[in-house]
Amino acid sequence: MASDAAERDAPSGAPAVSRGPGSPSRRRDRALPRVGLRALRVGPGLMLLIVVLAAAALSPVFLTTRNLGNVLSQTAVIAILALAQLLVIVTRGIDLSVGSTLALAAVVGALVFESVPSGAGAILAMLATGTAVGLVNGAVLVWGRLPHPFIMTLAMLSIARGLALWLSGGQPISGMPEVVQTVGGGTIGWLPYSAFLVAGLALVTLLLTRSMVWGRWIFAVGGNPDAARRAAIPVNAVLISVYVLSGLAAGIAAIVNAGRLNGGSPTFGELAELDAIAAVVIGGASFHGGRGHVGNALVGALMIGVIRNAMNLLDVNAFLQPIVIGIVIVIAVELDVVRERLEERLRVLQAARS
C-alpha cells in the first residue's frame, strides 16, 4: 500500500523548506501526513520491536532460544485464531465463539480418540467440529438475517462451551495421539512444531488475501457490501466462508492446545476469542471493515505473547498483565484513529490541489 509518491515526497519535502517562498510550506503540509501515514502503517511492527528490545534489556533470559521457543509455542493458539479472526473482521464482522469452539473441538477429538485410537480420526474430528460450528455461525447469520454477527457468535460462545461441558461431563479427558502431541508440544531444534504450523497458515492466508479472487472479494465485501452485491460478488457465500474458516482455525488451534496438554478439556480456550480479537486490533485492522493485514495480525498475537512472557520472567505481579495488555490495545487503536484522521487530511489536501 505504501505509495511511491510518498517516498518521493518525503525526502524532497524537508529541503524544500529552505528553497524558496510560496510552495514549501504547502509541500511540507502534503509530505507530513504521508510520512506519518507510512510510519503508522508499519506501526504494529515497530511497537513489537520496542517491546522485544525492552524485554531483552530487562531480562537476560528473554533472548535465550529456550525462552523464545516458549514464547512461540504459547503464542501459536492466539496466532492461529487471529489469522481467521482477521478475515472475519475485514468483512465488518466478529467471531466471539472461537474459544468455546476450540474447547468443543478438543473434547470431541479426545472422545473420538478414546473410542477409536487413530491419529487421523482425532485430527479429523477436531477439524470437522470447528468447521461445522463455523458453518452454523455463517449460515444462521446470513439466512437468519441476524442484525449483527456479534449476536450469533455470542450465542455460539455459550452453546459450544455448554456442549463441551456436557459431552465431557465437565471433566478433562486425557490422552491424545502421538501426532497430535508432536504438533502441539514437539520441537525441531528449539523451534516448536506449532510455530511452523502458524507460519504455514500465515502464508496460506497471505496468498488468499493478496492473490486469490476469493480473498479480494473478502476485502470488497468489507469495503462496501452494497457495491459488492451490485458487482455480482457472491456476498453471502463470502460471509459464510469467513466464519467457516474461523471455525476451521478453532479446530486447528484445538489440535495444538490438546497436543500440548495431551488431552481435551471443556475449559480450553477461555477468553481466547478476546486474545484473538485483541491481536487483530493491535495489528491495525479496522472494525469498519475492509482493512487489515496478515503480517500485522501475527505481530499483534506475538505482542500479546511477548508481553505475557516478559512479565512472567520479570516476576511482575500476574494481575498486572491484563492491565498492560489493555493499555497496549488502547495505544494501538489510538494509532489507528490518528491514521484515519491523517488520511482524511490527505483527502482534503488532494481536493484542494486538483
Add this chain to the structure above:
Amino acid sequence: MTAPIRTAPSVFALSVRGATKRFGAVVALDGVDLHARRGEVVALLGDNGAGKSTLIKCITGVLRLDAGTVEMDGRPVDAGSPAAARALGIETVYQDLALFDNLDPAANFYAGREMTVPRWLPRGLRLVRRRAMAQATENVLRRLAVGVPDLGAAVGLMSGGQRQAIAVARAAAFATNVVILDEPTAALGVRESRHVLDLILRLRTEGVAVIVVSHAMDHVMEIADRAVVMRRGRTVGELVPRPENREQIVSLIVGGAG
C-alpha cells in the same frame, strides 16, 4: 477491452418502448419511450417522483417492467438482473458511486470481474492478474484523461471529483453499449463538476450511448445532445436543449402552462 462496435446511427443502441411499471395502485411508468444512439448524450429530466429512477432501474435489471420492451441494437433483450445488464454492456454510475474506498482504482475497476488464471479452477480460487489489471486500468484512465495522483492508493483517499471520475471511467471501461449516469455532479463543487462534465463529453467518442439523469439545468444545456422530459410516469417532451428553450424545458418538468 473490446473495441467499440460502431453501427449505423439509425439503429438505436438502446430503445425502450411502452415501458410500464406499477407499484400496487401507483403507476410509476406509464408507456414511456426512450431511445439513445451511440455517441450521443441523452439527458433524462424530470422532477422528483417523475419516474426517472424507476426507468433507470428497469433498464439496469434492478426492477422488471410490467409491460413494454427494451431493445439493444434493434434486438429485444431481457436484463433480468444487474449482472445480466452488465453482460449486455450496460454500465451504471450510481449516485453513491458504489466504489470500494479501501481498494485501489484497479481493484475497483475489476471487482467481481477480475482478470484471473488459471481458467480450469473455479473462479473464486483463481489467482488475480494484478499487473495486467493495473495496466489496463491505467490505460483507460489515460485515454479518458482522468488524473489520479497515485494509482496504488486506496480510492477513499481521493477527492470527491477524482472518485466520481474513477466511477465514470470504470463504467466507460466495461460498457460496450450504454453508460447511465445518475446525478453525476450532484455532490461536486464547481471545479470538480467541470472535470466530470468534460469526462462525460469524452465518453461520446467511446462509441457508447450515454444517458444522464440530472437536475442541474446548466450542465444539461452544456453536455446533452437531446433531452427527454418525464412527468408523472410519462414522457412529456423531447427536444434539443438550447439556451433559448430553457424556459420551455423547465415548464415541461414542472408541468406549467408552457
